[in-house]
Amino acid sequence: AQSVTQPDIHITVSEGASLELRCNYSYGATPYLFWYVQSPGQGLQLLLKYFSGDTLVQGIKGFEAEFKRSQSSFNLRKPSVHWSDAAEYFCAVGKSNSGNTPLVFGKGTRLSVIA
């Protein structure tokens, strides 16, 4: 079965600093990969997704992520963090060769932004 690891439970960055959130997955074939964001008390919103093609994908709110097959990683980046980016971020993986398998989510990384 596929699995997702987000090694960082909590990250604090200064406003304006760059950000990288790590995501590692376990899956034998090319996966479908997603990053979601959850603001306090809210549901989950899709930031970006990777299915195939260009390994650098652009998302909403200035986020991007890079799929690295050799490292089984799909790290999320943003060059300059805004205070409104404070939220919880979830990486998710889906199987590309199975029609019946739901997404598996990591445990999340909580991002705090300080002035």
Place this chain on the structure above:
Amino acid sequence: NAGVTQTPKFQVLKTGQSMTLQCAQDMNHEYMSWYRQDPGMGLRLIHYSVGAGITDQGEVPNGYNVSRSTTEDFPLRLLSAAPSQTSVYFCASRRTLAHEQYFGPGTRLTVT
């Protein structure tokens, strides 16, 4: 489109009570799922469905039942509520495997 809707938003139950969390989507999505979210645990899959009449268990199915009689609706039933079921519950849907998953706003359930 309303997207994925969930009712109620908040619910307090006593131990042993039963209830149904409602979930509906108006996007004609085949795939629907129920997750629970607990601090430090991320989202854990309870049950999912790949179409009307087809359901399967996820990671944490005990104490919950589901059915899928229509494409639009996917209710989650708590048979006999326990304090361990205190959580935030999210319903989600997607068109196919190669599409994004849309989430409802969640139901915050407290069992006393």
